Amino acid sequence: MSLALGVLPWLVSAWLFAVGLYGIVRSRHYVHLIACLAVCQSATYVLLLSIGFRWHAGPPIFYDHPPGSAAVDPVMQALVLTDIVVGAAVSALLLAIALQVHKRRGSVDPQSLRPLRPNR
Amino acid sequence: MKALTAALLLLVAVAGPSVVLSRDPRRQLFALTAFGALLAALFEVLQAPDVALSELVVGTAVTPLLFAVALTSIALDRRRR
Amino acid sequence: MSPGLRSLLLLLALALLAPFAWHVAKALPQFGSPTAAYGATVNALGPPLRHVSNMVAAVNFDFRALDTLGEESMLFCAVTGAVVLLRGTRGEGTTQRAGLIPGRAVLARSDAQVLVCRIACTLTMLFGLYMVLHGTVTPGGGFQGGVIIASAVLLLYLAEGYGPWRRLIRSPLLDVLESLGVLLFVGAGAAPLLSGHAAMSNLMPLGHFRDLFSGGVMLVTNFAVGLAVAAGFVMLLLEFLEETRALQSDSLPDEAQR
Numbered sequence: 223m224s225l226a227l228g229v230l231p232w233l234v235s236a237w238l239f240a241v242g243l244y245g246i247v248r249s250r251h252y253v254h255l256i257a258c259l260a261v262c263q264s265a266t267y268v269l270l271l272s273i274g275f276r277w278h279a280g281p282p283i284f285y286d287h288p289p290g291s292a293a294v295d296p297v298m299q300a301l302v303l304t305d306i307v308v309g310a311a312v313s314a315l316l317l318a319i320a321l322q323v324h325k326r327r328g329s330v331d332p333q334s335l336r337p338l339r340p341n342r
Numbered sequence: 343m344k345a346l347t348a349a350l351l352l353l354v355a356v357a358g359p360s361v362v363l364s365r366d367p368r369r370q371l372f373a374l375t376a377f378g379a380l381l382a383a384l385f386e387v388l389q390a391p392d393v394a395l396s397e398l399v400v401g402t403a404v405t406p407l408l409f410a411v412a413l414t415s416i417a418l419d420r421r422r423r
Numbered sequence: 424m425s426p427g428l429r430s431l432l433l434l435l436a437l438a439l440l441a442p443f444a445w446h447v448a449k450a451l452p453q454f455g456s457p458t459a460a461y462g463a464t465v466n467a468l469g470p471p472l473r474h475v476s477n478m479v480a481a482v483n484f485d486f487r488a489l490d491t492l493g494e495e496s497m498l499f500c501a502v503t504g505a506v507v508l509l510r511g512t513r514g515e516g517t518t519q520r521a522g523l524i525p526g527r528a529v530l531a532r533s534d535a536q537v538l539v540c541r542i543a544c545t546l547t548m549l550f551g552l553y554m555v556l557h558g559t560v561t562p563g564g565g566f567q568g569g570v571i572i573a574s575a576v577l578l579l580y581l582a583e584g585y586g587p588w589r590r591l592i593r594s595p596l597l598d599v600l601e602s603l604g605v606l607l608f609v610g611a612g613a614a615p616l617l618s619g620h621a622a623m624s625n626l627m628p629l630g631h632f633r634d635l636f637s638g639g640v641m642l643v644t645n646f647a648v649g650l651a652v653a654a655g656f657v658m659l660l661l662e663f664l665e666e667t668r669a670l671q672s673d674s675l676p677d678e679a680q681r
Contacts, residue, residue, distance in 0.1 A: 227348055228453035234351045236444045238358045240437055245362030247433045248426070253367040253413060257374050260405065261358050264381055267397075268354065271388045274462060277343075277455040281389045282466055282478035285561050285633060289470040294389045295462030296469075296478035300487065302385075302393050303479065304494040307566045307652060310400045310408075311501040314659045317412040318505040321666065322512065324416050328423055333426055391562035392479045395554075399570045404656060407577065408663055415666040422670075 231272035238265035252320040252330040256313055263309050267302045274298030350384040367413055371406050378402045474629045475559040475638045483564065484641040484648070488623045491644070492608060495651055499605050502655040509662040532584060540582035547575035555649035559638040565645045569652025576657045585664070597658045604651025611643045 238261055245258030274295030280287050282296035324330050357377045364370035378401020385394040458466075469481045483491050555568030580588045615624040623640075630637035638645075 224344075227344060228455070229448045229451075230348060230351050231454050232448035232451055234355045236448065237355055241358050241362050243437075244433060247429055250365070251367055253409060253416070254365065254370055257367070257370050257409065258362050260374065261361050261377070264354075264358070264377070267381070267393075268351075268384070271385060271390055271393065272454055273451075274390075274458065275388050275455055276458050279389065279458075281391050281562070282462075283391065283562055284470055284476040284478070289476075290467070293458075293466050293478070295458045296465055296482050297459075297462050297487075299390045299393050299479045300482040302390070303396055303483065303564070303566055304491060306393065306396050306400055307570060308494050308497050308501070310405050310570075311498050311505075311655065311659070313405060314408050314663070315501045315505040315508075317408055317663070318508045321412055321415055321419075322508055324419055325512065330416060392477075392564060392567060395562060395567040396570060399567070399574055403574045403577070404570060404660075408659065411663040411667060415663070418667060 231268060231275075235265045235269040235272070238262070238268065250331050250333060252323065252332060253317065255332065256316050256320065259316070260309070260313060263305075267305065270298045270302050347384075347387050350380070350387055354380050354384055367409070371409055371413075374409070375402050375406045378405070470632060473625065473638055473641070474632045474634075475641065476633055477559050477561065477564070479562075480558045480564045480641065480645065481638070483566075484558075484644040485623075485625055485638070488612065488644060491648065492612060495605060495608055495648060498652065498655055499601070502601065502658055505659055506662050509666060513665065532581075537582050540578045544575050544578035544582055547578055548572060551575055551653070555646065557635065558645040558649075559641050560633060560635060565648030565650075566652055569649045570656060572649070572653040573656035573660065577660060580660075580664070585668075589661075592657065592661060594658070594661065597654045597661070601651050601654035601658065604647045604649070604654065607647035607650070608644055611640050611647065 242258045242260075242262035242265065245261065246255055249255040249258060274297070276292065276294050279292035279294050282293040282299065284291070284293075287293070320330055323335070327335055329335060354377075357373070357380050361370060361373045361377050364373045378397060381401060382394045382398040385397055457463075465482060465486065466478055469478045469486075470476065473481055473485060475481050551568045551571030551574075553568075554563040554571055555565055558564035558568065576592065579591075583591075612623045615626055616622055618626070620626060625639040625641070627639035627643070629639045636642065
């Protein structure tokens with residue numbers, strides 16, 4: 223049981239990434255595709271935070287606990303923190319691009335949009 | 343504590359496919375919001391309150407709103423054609 | 424490439440990679456193993472060196488401030504790109520009337536919505552400011568507080584309706600605030616160069632442990648990030664909401680005033 227719990231976060235992270243990738247490949251709507259990309263990103267968040275975790279340790283905030291008490295890794299949390307906010311801004315940029323695609327081509331279906339041909 | 347962590351990890355593993363398998367983007371919004379809330383709970387249990395705070399606000403308030411407004415703009419543009 | 428072939432290739436690739444993923448999952452240290460040396464060092468040395476109690480903020484805004492500068496530039500570029508894309512094709516200037524989609528009702532705002540959102544907006548804005556200012560002491564910081572302030576502005580939109588909200592939240596002001604945030608961060612990093620120290624050195628007075636004004640240059644970079652994130656997200660919100668307005672060429676009945 224504890225062996226299963228020891229590898230569960232890595233498996234969940236790999237599963238989320240695979241599922242998100244499947245959604246991106248089989249998507250029929252660009253907005254649906256961007257949400258599947260968000261699922262892929264969350265796989266990396268789960269992986270990073272699970273690497274930094276430690277049993278019976280508190281958060282790396284020493285306001286209530288005295289400095290020197292057991293705490294989890296703060297570097298991983300710092301990475302994920304900035305990642306989440308910047309990921310939301312990049313999703314917004316992708317949504318703006320999807321909007322422009324619809325204005326130009328009239329469709330947001332990735333599988334029905336062909337690349338632009340030259341001299342058109 | 344171990345049971346709670348394992349349960350949240352499994353819930354997140356189930357919520358991910360629910361986001362992907364919702365084909366209609368308007369339905370997918372709700373799955374995305376629930377996914378963000380579950381992730382925030384998981385980050386809280388993994389002793390990361392800062393990360394849980396930002397994931398809660400971004401994943402349940404800001405990102406679904408941007409999606410909803412983008413979908414409305416696409417519907418408006420479809421009507422104009 | 425047909426969709427069927429694409430899915431087949433994906434499933435083939437996933438099937439090939441699955442044994443390697445399982446092998447890596449077994450080879451990684453067990454979930455919950457003791458922390459890596461760098462993290463343990465930061466936890467041990469952070470409070471005596473910098474007099475702060477939030478180690479995550481210390482890593483973000485002092486020890487690894489260069490990485491946060493890169494992240495903030497990414498945020499700035501993403502927001503700029505989205506705004507240029509949307510504003511460039513639509514043009515500047517505001518419109519008062521909501522776009523209509525046939526078959527969807529345009530509802531008036533209820534009194535309950537106005538009251539609750541007005542109360543919630545002020546409380547959330549205050550909470551967001553508290554979160555930004557207390558970043559070095561309790562869980563919080565520029566990133567979290569910035570997005571909370573952005574969601575407070577969203578609540579203001581829900582409370583007041585589009586016309587009054589748009590008159591209050593002006594694009595030039597948001598442009599200035601976001602650029603000011605990035606400039607302040609870069610300035611805080613470049614200022615030590617003028618006196619011969621390395622960039623991003625923490626030369627300001629450090630304050631007492633668990634005090635509000637502790638951390639030195641962390642306070643400046645924290646505030647700069649909060650400013651940039653809040654203004655950036657409100658700008659994104661504004662540009663996306665402008666897209667749902669009616670164009671001059673649309674013909675709308677008179678009750679589409681919102």
